Amino acid sequence: MTAGSLQIETSQGDLRDLTACAPAYGPEAQALLARIQAVLPQFNDEFLTRFYDGLHGRAETQAILARLDSEDFVRLHGKQAQHLERLLSPEISAEEHYRHAKQVGRVHEMVGIGLPTLLDAYHRYRQQVQDVVAACPLTPGERELFDRTLMQRVIIDVEGQGVAHHDVGVEVAAAISRVHRQVQEAETLPDLLQGIVEALLAVDGIVACFFLRPDARGTLQIEGIGGEAGRRYVESMRRQEIPLIQVDADSASGQGPTGRAWRSGTIQHCVSYLRDAAVTPWREVGAKLGFRSSVAVPLLDDAGQSFAVLTICSNWPGFFVTGTRSSMLLYLQQVLGHAILRCEQGAVLPVAVRETYRQRLMGGGIEMHYQPIVDLRTGAVSHVEALARLRGADGQIHAPGSFLPALGRSDLLHLFREGLVQACRALREWERSGRTPAMSINLPADALTHDAYRDALLQTLAREGVRPDRIQLEVLESRDPYDLDRRDASIAALQRLGVRIAQDDLGSGHSSLLRMDNTPFDVVKIDQGLVRNAARDPKRALEFIFHLTSLAHGFGVPVTVEGLEDRGLIEAVAILGADQGQGYVVAKPMPAAEFPAWCAGFRYDIDVHTPRTPLGALAGYLIWDQQRAALAKWPDLVARFTRFPCLVRRYIEESGLRGSELEALLDENHRLAKDGGAQEAFQRTRQDLVTLLGSAWTQQRASRSAA
Template structure:
């Protein structure tokens, strides 16, 4: 097989960047109505300033006053577009681009001054930002034709200026088009040309911000193609991809102005509906579902923003509504109508200071020295008292509030752990949920928190459950692999209670196996051998991992674990969860080693 010539890869990459993931025929995904209105308004105002300055510098001429009025009027148009343009359909911007080119051409013809022709590059800028390559380049032809007419018909633009401006417009068009499509690569789904999960998040952040500022509604919906896996299995992946593309195109064509449709992953689509209530959004979603063939159904869930909701919380409620639609039998739209009383209490509890982070020491089993701690969350309600995590964590997961809560726990834990000095490089373990791992902002959040707090990445351990590392969780694995490459350590919590394939364990981004308390509690003073613990420790050693045992309450349990080669542990024997100050006190006076507690214990055989 012949290799491409040197330089071919950069050239092909450049061409792909020009084309964009959605193809030549589609507008950039990042050109949202909000950004289009801002860019168009800014260009109008900039052009009016240039025209006004040129008019004021004219020595004489009967048309100076008219040129000045036209320039100043463009300021008003720019402000109007910037303020209201986000509510207009994309085609409406053709009117403003056409009128802008026509106005500049009229100024050149009436005044006979080629200086006004320098405004044309601004039109090139926003045509390439707004529209697909063919339409954008068509506008470049129109601008070039206007310059040529100005030279040949009115003799208002010198030949040198015509050549220079045509070249400048071409350069501006290519550079802007390439930059916009490079930005699109990060927020566009390469298969459908729609926004991806990151683009959906950004659109929702903007919509929620506008809802807070203006008091307008905003709704979010998730739509899932029912039994899509069977389409791939029976007809093949190519037909499955074709169905996704056609679905995205059909839905996009009938959405109201301002709506953002995204492929959030697999066969799931996300929809942001600014200015739309949940009931109105349900009608829109049902219209989308009705466009599909009779043999292809769709489940959908929709939720409306409520005052105080974060974008992640809103996404969580919409996703929960989708799951409810699936549970109810699929092929339906489920609207989130949960009163949210307890959820509201939980959301309000965070700024009210009702949540606290406590720390349970992790010790080196042979010596009993404290080498780190696990951060645990506690909620004390002013009326109901202590609320157990088993009650509020599932609610936070279901609602999506776990994203905000998990981010806060990580921030607090890293901040406090930074100042620990009771041992060399004490580590802090923080539990991470599946929702966090699938959040596109998770990795940037971890990086930011580490940078803000000054905690070295090597001192942070992220604990995840086995179920998060299943084969169908590529997003979660990618997040963990990225952070692990930067020094963060990964632990599998409650190892041995899930269903992970051992054949995959050596390929997973894991450094620590945590032995579940269920295996530790089976140890007794008469235990001679613990096969499961022996197997886990041997497996960890073979894969270059370390082990931490949970739920150690008795000295004989610690002795048994030491005899079986487990290196570290935690439990009430070494200290209950408490504030950081208590952790420092425990570290100052570590418990005595317990290796001799059970002399009859048989040594482990590996």
């Protein structure tokens, strides 16, 4: 502040010119205020009593006061009493007054006292303090100076409190912006949750955040925590000092806002943590941690059903019912549901379990197992997929589906590095026994646009002495990356070095068919979920596999089918034209030391020209029927085509089924096919044939499972 001027810097760095108010802090004003200080303390106490009595009489402020317990009320009353003393203090400077006004304004905003209420209070305060000072022996000039000083200081005070209200709104807007950025950028659920709670904790007044999902027993497990108070709260739950939250309305621990939010699908408030009977089971611990209000935001799926709850706690009563924060809550509910459903969620993992998995990951608990992938024409092992396992402190082995949902981006990079090192050393060890398969290893969804993965790959290969052409990277993209050019450039650079890139889980819903056209993959892998569907609908599953294989081959890309668990499946996909197969029927994932012995004992006896299983015969029939349909416009060609034996005929001969119902049905089907296959009788025999072969295969599977 320069002489004769008053410019105050706002929170945004702007300068507010309040020079007109500068005399209120000058020598004359200070001397006058020093003379009348004796009458002000008692007046301030009386004014605050009347002020709060007035608030009790106004509908818009009754609710605010009802949220305050005696301790909160004393705290608020004390801060306002101190502020009124500073308002007419002869020692205070303009800058100090402005700073204190902002602090008090922030308190008012937190509890919901808006600027209109404050302006009304200052108007009444100014009138009443003038009446008190009227009894003081002041000259007319001094009285005019006092009135002017009071007005100018009230202007500074209102300005500071108004800026504080604005600042809180800016903080909420900044938090929403950070949430939006996290929603756009986060690839994993742990990263998304961490980013969300960090954004919310940056809002003054928020002291804890919790992300909860129900387990199979209906207990809402806390999977994400924010804030030191939040961590201590969860520790109290672990020590059973407070109960876990239930979704059941009949349980006392399901009556709080979080349980209600889950059941209702609507945002639920606890405006006064110390007065709300519904939070009684948790009140003592929460109050010690400073909780004064909370809100539970249910996150909804596309059907409008709750699948998770975000609970946020504040150290101010009624904190979440004001306009800016109510809008923030609605935004969170709208965007977080879709964002979290987009992430691979996996099973419900309480925070303690998540931390245990991460500690084991960083503590050397990763063990790579290896599953062979065979050429479906020759039976030779084409390459091996490295699959991560996590060994717990108790020696138990955990599959990826258990621990991967607990890992964030940095954890996944560590997993990739460690897995790649082990895989490279396995390759070198196998070379000593004359085995030289290529190695396939999985990449997280966003790895191709992050240099850290490329650097880890190239540095590890160089250090371990493994050529890049021995490596295949399997990429599952949960969504298209933002920088497609960077992804494609990364793929091209790796392919120039000899690294092969595979599109994983084709047909899963995540792995788009469009990527086969947009991205130059070296291999595509058909999702094992499609293969598993064969148990429910064999024909539909085989048709999916056939058409996906044909599509990939149309792009010149070989196809690997995952999840082959019995002979019928591997025979069927081989007949349908898939190039490579992987699954338990070939081998289960195994430690590196077991691979050479497995290779020595493995025998592959699939003959795509002579099926030995009903499912293989069904695959052969589907191909035959498609070829027949392609010739339908030329009846003479159809007649000649049907004279040649199809694979079902060879299956009948190989399996000793001459004279069976299957052979009779096949003969009738082929006879009707000569007439073009459009008639109803042909379609009926076609359906009966498909059903009979599919049922025979499912019965075989059931018999083997029972055995």
